[in-house]
Amino acid sequence: MKIAVLGTGGGARAHIAKLADLGHEVHVGTRDVNATLARTEPDVFGTPPFGPWLAGHPDIELHTFADAADRCELVINGIDGRNAVTALTAIAGRLRGKTLIDYAVPYVYDPDIEHPWPTPWGVMPTLDPCDGDSLAEQIQRALPDTKVVKAFVTQEQTTVVDPGAIGGGDHTMFIAGEHADAKRQATDLLTAYGWRDVLDLGPLVAARGMEMYAHMHSAIGFALGFGTHFGIKVVRGE
């Protein structure tokens, strides 16, 4: 299948590599191809530059956002939360009728806002939108002809494509969206990644909870200790 991954960060790379391993034709989208390839320093999260990484994956093509989306039937959005709506709106025509799986957290990385929660990488950002709206709903409103699914966002970047690395894979992935066929596509992809417990939370409004879970996710990560991988399992009773 032809799958576009928009974004070149750590999360995007995990999907790109896994999708290529699974035999898909992967087209990566970035804002400015030359700028992305010219970068030689790690980004603010410590992620190494994309150029050398791409050189190690010769089957993967790098394009603009528009060209990557144009070439594919299924699109994974890994554009950071602050820029996603603007960047996706600019290529709305290329996304028409397609499924877009979004996993961004709408973190506010504003150095003028004082965040009280020190983290291993500095301070804890806040979310915008939050509670009364979600990034996924904003994207769906901006792209009414695209089928938006929220997924992946409750799981670490490294293990979202390798759930079996934790507890033998016995933990839960959540999805939400308005379009049943798009959620089936997302579920098929997750099954190929190794997920056995995919819980459909219903309409896209559930993305609010999925995005707001970011703080719990961070707190759990800090509590377990940096570098400890984890997932959460919905344990069903009667």
Added chain:
Amino acid sequence: MKIAVLGTGGGARAHIAKLADLGHEVHVGTRDVNATLARTEPDVFGTPPFGPWLAGHPDIELHTFADAADRCELVINGIDGRNAVTALTAIAGRLRGKTLIDYAVPYVYDPDIEHPWPTPWGVMPTLDPCDGDSLAEQIQRALPDTKVVKAFVTQEQTTVVDPGAIGGGDHTMFIAGEHADAKRQATDLLTAYGWRDVLDLGPLVAARGMEMYAHMHSAIGFALGFGTHFGIKVVRGE
């Protein structure tokens, strides 16, 4: 041990009954004892009036918030999120030096705000505070001489005191707070309730994530179907 439970709703009743079963001396606090006992109709959540329930538990005493707190060493706050800070501030002197375990979700039940998420009981409320602050932190700031612990909030009212009813008890309870001795008290209580996996998320700022998890909790509940009990387990990897 003498334990005060402030509040007479469904969550409070679960704790009251369990604590009495465990042999503790339970003092229940309410705003207005006569008004609470005079009520004959279910509340907005469908919880039956407290008077008949109390009549079935003759060992349990009902007092004002102040008198209940005065009589006890450990206090569980079950006052609803919108009124908790005001009600607790009014009895700050009675709570000095004591541990207060708070489990409220700061839901906004404002009929003038349109909530987009229909639930089995009407519409999905939003949270205030949210993201940049939490109710637990507000309570701790209002009561600097009290040791506030956030707990219970991520679990259903009925199973928070009966974790073994779900998956043999193999799921996770979260706590947060600034005071290690108070968190030990909360953990001892949880152990007596049957919890085996109590994860300390660290400082009280983690209460933000715990309270914001309310939307995920609701969404999971809707997805599983009304009446299905569940918990979440933090599955640890390497």
